[in-house]
Amino acid sequence: MNIKHHIKDRLYRAYKSIETKEHHLAYLFLEITRRCNLNCLHCGSDCKAEVNAGELTTESWFKLIDYVAHHFSTDVAFVITGGEPLLHRDLERIGQRIANHGMRWGMVSNGMVLSKERLEKLIAAGLDSITLSVDGLEDAHNLIRNHPKAFTQINQALAVVGNSSLAYKDAVTCVFPPNLNQLNDLADILLSHKIRSWRLFRIFPSGRATDNDLLLLSFEQTQQLLQWIAQNKKKYQAQGLTINLSCEGWLPMSLDEQVRDTPFFCRAGINIASILSDGTITGCSNNHSSFHVGNVLKDDLAYVWENKFDDFRQREWVKETTCSNCEHIRSCKGNSIHLWDKNNAKPNFCYVKDLSLPI
Numbered sequence: 001m002n003i004k005h006h007i008k009d010r011l012y013r014a015y016k017s018i019e020t021k022e023h024h025l026a027y028l029f030l031e032i033t034r035r036c037n038l039n040c041l042h043c044g045s046d047c048k049a050e051v052n053a054g055e056l057t058t059e060s061w062f063k064l065i066d067y068v069a070h071h072f073s074t075d076v077a078f079v080i081t082g083g084e085p086l087l088h089r090d091l092e093r094i095g096q097r098i099a100n101h102g103m104r105w106g107m108v109s110n111g112m113v114l115s116k117e118r119l120e121k122l123i124a125a126g127l128d129s130i131t132l133s134v135d136g137l138e139d140a141h142n143l144i145r146n147h148p149k150a151f152t153q154i155n156q157a158l159a160v161v162g163n164s165s166l167a168y169k170d171a172v173t174c175v176f177p178p179n180l181n182q183l184n185d186l187a188d189i190l191l192s193h194k195i196r197s198w199r200l201f202r203i204f205p206s207g208r209a210t211d212n213d214l215l216l217l218s219f220e221q222t223q224q225l226l227q228w229i230a231q232n233k234k235k236y237q238a239q240g241l242t243i244n245l246s247c248e249g250w251l252p253m254s255l256d257e258q259v260r261d262t263p264f265f266c267r268a269g270i271n272i273a274s275i276l277s278d279g280t281i282t283g284c285s286n287n288h289s290s291f292h293v294g295n296v297l298k299d300d301l302a303y304v305w306e307n308k309f310d311d312f313r314q315r316e317w318v319k320e321t322t323c324s325n326c327e328h329i330r331s332c333k334g335n336s337i338h339l340w341d342k343n344n345a346k347p348n349f350c351y352v353k354d355l356s357l358p359i
Helices: 003-022 058-071 091-100 116-124 138-145 150-162 177-192 219-238 253-259 301-307 316-320
Strands: 027-031 077-081 105-109 127-133 168-175 197-202 242-245 272-275 280-282
Touching: 003 253, 027 058, 058 091, 058 301, 077 091, 091 105, 091 116, 116 127, 116 150, 127 150, 138 150, 138 177, 150 168, 150 177, 168 177, 177 197, 177 219, 197 219, 219 242, 219 253
Parallel strands: 027 077, 027 272, 077 105, 105 127, 127 168, 168 197, 197 242
Antiparallel strands: 272 280
16 A cells, blocks of 8 residues: 555545544434345345335334434435335335435435336435346346346336436446446447436345355456446446446445445444334344344434444454454444354355455
8 A cells, every 4th residue: 555545444434433433313214114026036135026024114213204304304315225115015105205304315225116197206206316136138127136127117117207397316236247248338328318326236145045056246357347337437438428337345445436426334224224114223224134233113312323333333243253354444443334244154155255265
């Protein structure tokens, strides 16, 4: 690490320390349903067409939204997820409740049933942003989404969103071996639909993807992904498409600044909290259940936020793992929370070291 990157790293560590100490809630993810119209191979939540477990009622979501406005701040932004949020019969009412407090909300969708008319209704209910999941060209997207018409539908959704008045619209791609060499074509598709922001994720081993080698990039393939972003980021930026590696995965500052606009910072439990469909409180909705910290049906959210998120903020448990002796531990702090099962001694993946090799 040269002196410039060393200084940047130290300054960013200091910034993260301040953010962690203050831990202002900025984003609250609401998993309003686990119902889904797809049966994706990589689903971390095992979402299905019908759900058997109990889910919060619309009235419960209303109470939660009101609570956040009164006990936190109207600066908190909501991100509505699923499952597929568009399958919830009261999505617009929930969004309108947020907007009524003068608060922002966005959503994540697979695009299967997103029409121009539905999007207009959502915008009328205050929708501020939307993220669409695009996971490759037709062969790869249909494969991972486990549906023969998924690619056709996502293209239609991209066209609808691209031509909309939304302030912020972006796409996310789960990169896996079948689409690793399709990234240039995907970038061109997004540009053709006037999508200006694109985030790339590496599928991590959880949920249905836990034991499916078809879905998981090897360590070497992950380095290929990083190099593709580093080599193409400026080119596509000049064409109007901002590309970023997702928020997961610590990298040395010298590489991080080549693949992200903002350096890695796992904000789960620091600026981000999530409420799962049954009321479970956690940091990121992708966290393992060992990081669940309460339930809004019986626990006071403000109290939980102040007193139950030490595992996210202090990271004392990392001292008992294989990461404890790593030379990067002061900057990395154990990487993204969603890469961990707290009962295990090492993360599910590391962007810097090949965990398949002896440590």
